[in-house]
Amino acid sequence: MGSLKSILAKPFAKRIYKSVKKWADNPIKTQDKVFKDLISKATATQFGQDHDFISINSYKDFVQRVPVRDYEGLKPYVDRVVKGEENVLWKGKPIYFAKTSGTTSGAKYIPITKESMPSHIKAARNAILLYINETGNTKFVDGKMIFLQGSPILEKTNEIQFGRLSGIVAHYVPKYLQKNRMPSWKTNCIEDWETKVEAIVDETINENMAIISGIPSWVQMYFERIQQRTGNPIGQVFKNFDLFIFGGVNYEPYRAKFENLIGRKVDSIELYPASEGFFAYQDSQQEKGMLLQLNSGIFYEFIKADDFFTENPKRITITDVEVGVNYVMIISTNAGLWAYNIGDTIQFTSTKPYRIIVSGRIKHFISAFGEHVIAKEVEEAMQKAISMTNTTINEFTVAPQINPKEGLAHHEWFIEFEEEPEDLKEFAKIIEQSLQQQNSYYLDLIKGKVLRPLVITKINRNGFKDYMKSIGKLGGQNKLPRLANDRKIADKLHELLLTK
Template identity: 55%
Template sequence: MGLKAALSKPFAAYIHQRNQAWIQQPALAQQKIFKNLIQQSGQTVFGRDHHFKDIRSHSDYIQAVPVRDYEGLKPYFEKVKKGESNVLWPGKPIYFAKTSGTTSGTKYIPITRDSISNHINGARDALLAYVHQTGKSTFLDGKLIFLSGSPELDEVGGVKTGRLSGIANHHVPAYLRRNQLPSYQTNCIDDWETKLDAIIAETINQRMTLISGIPPWVQMYFDKITALTGKKIKDVFPDFSLFVYGGVNFEPYRAKLIESIGKPIDSIELFPASEGFFAYQNEQDDPGMLLLLNSGIFYEFIPASEYYDENPQRLTISEVETGVNYALVVSSNAGLWSYSIGDTVKFTSTNPYKVIVSGRIKHFISAFGEHVIGEEVEKALRNTMQKFTEVEVVEFTVAPYVSQTAGKSYHEWFIAFARPPHDATAFQLELDSQLRQLNVYYDDLIAGNILAPLKLTALPPDAFQRYMKDLGKLGGQNKVPRLSNDRTIADALQRMKI
């Protein structure tokens, strides 16, 4: 056992013991976070606008600060982007995490000197929790791959700006940096296929022990290595023992990844976002992720069934129940205030508080990390129809196709046409182009050759009516979702294709 592996065990035990204070008193930990956030931000523009000096309780906060998404807080974000100080949090942010928007276009989420530790320590503590729980630490002596976006940063309003994974790359602890692959230069390559070839060249002969990344990106890495060597991953990297992932549901990829590796392997699920690092899996036999209640974030939970009500409940940690779908709302030392991140969670445990990510508050597709939502697919279709004026659409829905073979995965569009396009191939290509323009993550996946361009499946005009009739839901307010994150609707519609 090397020095890093040996030293990690007492450090993991120390972090585990330190975390017990807030794990055992979760409500108190959240109350302290709430009080500190309000006190520190009283003299910011946002704090003055919302009378923070008069807030004494969560009830006061609910009255003063409504739940908002990015669009709702955009006037304040724009001030920060112009270089103004003390807008949402004292001083200026040290980074903007650039992420795909919807109605707001590209979003710029602030990361402050106070909030950066949430992102970095959350990932660190996830690994240390694994060490403490399993006693396994030798992976720290080998090479670690973090498949991430480019660490090259731009500037917006004097603030360094980039993808969250690229920002995090600058904060890998010094004791791990010598183990880290790929190199900084390789990570800066923009073209994904070129970058992947360079990553393989740097890693193929190394003692890889940990690989971290979004499952479809990691699967592509594995596929290329197998094509190059003719071997399973376990034979290329015999010491590979830990897979760390987050961002998408792992289950559709699990069977293929394990088959590619050639042996079962431990894994850790993370719940990171540009808005914060919220949770991590701390036990191998429990898929629930420990919610971080002492990391600069105050949480509110809105029952998903009430989200669009005029006055939905805004529950604190002590008021939640297991098995209920909640929209996640955060206030943080990054300068986010009752910010709806769009994700929904369910608690699997309240002692300690553990969650699974149950979906998005709106219909969406994120089978591959693309976060495509209804407004985007509707606008893509509308823009395409403006160029193909002969087309009339009755109804449509979109679903992911996750390939279980050597072929690429893709989005499949099921469209019931009243009048189909004269050139279906040209229509399909334009539709794909429009969606790429609207969603940067989808564009990255296509450009990186991880996803194939979308596939169009034409349906007869009455296909959706027949589908709803079969369900006993024809008429009334029943609608087919624009987007699904599985193939339930798609498989039923396949039988009706032209």
């Protein structure tokens, strides 16, 4: 007999599934309603007046009046909101700012309003409920759950609190989860990542952990510490651990390593949260991709990634998207972001319902020779090589080598192996072939002898951790870029390095 909580979870999950299905089955109508609602509510704001929202009657009008902007483009408005002005981007003032470390503009302050906050909470909850509805598994609801996240300590500017998104969300954990949730508030507030992981291990090592959640690279560090302390795989230490929830990076390159650490397979749910909105979550264990949240106060536009840097790229809505095309995602939200480029690229895996995968960052690609290789392609190639050679890796990144000491220019793959392949040349060959199959520009450059096949540089154990530490970005919401069009990371790795 299950507990009352696990018995009640199933009818609740069924109810949520029906309500999600209702809007997912009517996507165009749902997005149209969101669009009209956003425009009408922001007409009297400063941004709405500056862009003549009162005369916007169609999507075409919106495109004509509101250009696509990134944070830099929207910054003059955001700065006014940060200073405490009201009715600038959205009515009233935001209730929080999610502070993120921007690469070009220093710290970014992303507004979160009382209208936008609930969708951050609901989406994560619904992902778990849809999993329950599909699988019938409710065992984990009685166990302990851990969310590896940033510090919940918030600061204040002009009466508005700010902090990391995961720290803000920590204040909204539903009452029925509070006593199951770990780590403690005190431990969650530790800033130094390595100290924090040790404290989390201390608190959780003897608990009945059932759900573990976080960015894969952080969770890997936590698992490794547990294993070092106990000498046992995670699945033995936490016998009831059977659901891993993750977001932020592609899990596939880590999957083999994780299953090795755990000692068995566990179900996983992928989420796509960001400070700017909770965009998608995995709604099925059977289907590829995550369900795009069309009913969360976010209106979506898309620009083909290949056209993005041209003079006047075409903007489209979900009505015109195609499966398998690489798009830059543009959002307008009830937090006051308008035609905002978050920098991510996505691909649709399905349009009935609309499901997506994150394919990379529009700024993270290699095109030193016109090849335009993207994160999805390198991750897919790596995944293929891992699965065909019984290899496990901890981390990897790719950079162009334009001026090699000898031979032709090439792509350099920096890989930290957990278990090395028996034949490194064969491993490299599988990656190379997969990349050539996926990217015709790259294939042409190899054939035309502009590039030679990739070169693998092996990174010492914990080399990437040392690199992230050296630039002050270990843990937190920091992720290693999967690839870069320059050699900033590559040169630093060579400096710290390495074994060939």
